[in-house]
Amino acid sequence: MRAVTYAAYAADNSRLKVEDVPDPRVGPGQVLIEVWAAGVNPVDWKVMAGGLDGMMEALFPVIPGWDVAGVVRATGPDTPEFAVGDEVMSYARKDVVRAGTFAEYVAVSAWSVAPKPTTLDWRQAGGLPLAGMTALRTLDRLQVGSRDTLLIHGASGGVGDLAVQIARARGAFVIGTASERNHPHLRGRGAEPVVYGDGLVERVRELAPGGVTAVADFAGGQLDTTLAVLAPGGRHASVADPAVAEHGGHWIWVRPDGAKLAELADMAERGALTVDVAATYKLDRVGEAFDASRAGHTRGKLVIEP
Structure with missing residues (x-):
């Protein structure tokens, strides 16, 4: 071959x-x-x-x-x-x-x-498979549900875009960081977009004055921002920064799992994921x-x- x-x-x-x-x-x-x-x-x-x-x-x-x-x-x-x-x-x-x-x-x-x-x-x-299962495993580990305000770092990337869809399907309010050119796309997914970079903490706080209840980092290098916007008792995870484990977070490494992949397939069949x-x-x-x-x-x- x-x-x-x-x-x-x-x-x-x-x-x-x-x-x-x-x-x-x-x-x-x-x-x-x-x-x-x-x-x-x-x-x-x-x-x-x-x-x-x-x-x-x-x-x-x-x-x-x-x-x-x-x-x-x-x-x-x-x-x-x-x-x-x-x-x-x-x-x-x-x-x-x-x-x-x-x-x-x-x-x-x-x-x-x-x-x-x-x-x-x-x-x-x-x-x-990999992007979808990474998104799913992260949100499962964070136990994201309908009562959550979730911040996603890197929301317009391959993993982030799927995480937005999964979180919205679970009823969460989603704030997603992305460059301004990708904001219309995120709004179409049902998320509230914010520009990353200087002033990000303030922009997130405008949308979530009491802090966010969960953070999913798919970009890396965002630990300080995550800790600054996280509400008391909030949960956070990263696929790119092992240091989150030293601050009460989860470092995510997805494993092959046909049953979990079938969950994503079922979401796609129902029109909840593309x-x-x-x-x-x-x-x-x-x-x-x-x-x-x-x-x-x-x-x-x-x-x-x-």
Whole structure:
């Protein structure tokens, strides 16, 4: 099969190449997915730069990518949940960094797989798993509900946009930080947008004079602001800043979980959740997708279509 690989860590795209590699083996409890779309996430190029080397072993050459939507083409022994021809999606992170989703095929554990919602096209489904599950896990950890005023740092990003939709579906009042050009989009999602940067604490306090009851940080570097606007007894979490744990918060690291992914699929089927796609790329343009992700100004998901 054709796949994107890199043979050593690199902080740039210099080691990325497209080559023929052996087809994946399909073990017990696994499914082989023909990849129709695979979302790009910042963790993909951070892993390539060695950012998780102290946490996860890498076996080179590595195929990057942790998101996938596609069609089941084979099943391993004892895999009654799925059949050949099923349309599925998965957050396909494995314990070892090696066989990712920027390829024509990927083998993943059945427990990380969920049916693809019919309301999302392939690109949207391919961009949903990691971002959507990160948003869901964060809001679950914060126990966000209808009585909450929730501040979301980075509300127009890939994770933040999904968190806005999930929180609004739960009845929370949502304040979201974003650049001014993204404010109409956030209002359309039912959130109150505020510009990030100097004066953010005052702007949030205007909307929530008593403070916010919960904060979800999907941007990083926002701990001082979070603590300044949090109401007494409030909860906070971050996906980007481990230091929150030293101040009563939660550092979020999402795990593969097909049941949780199915919750997101159900929301999409009910029309309560959608995925904006900013751009799509073929395998030979993964470097361009990484550059766009590094720039950090894209609203919506970047997706690889093998």
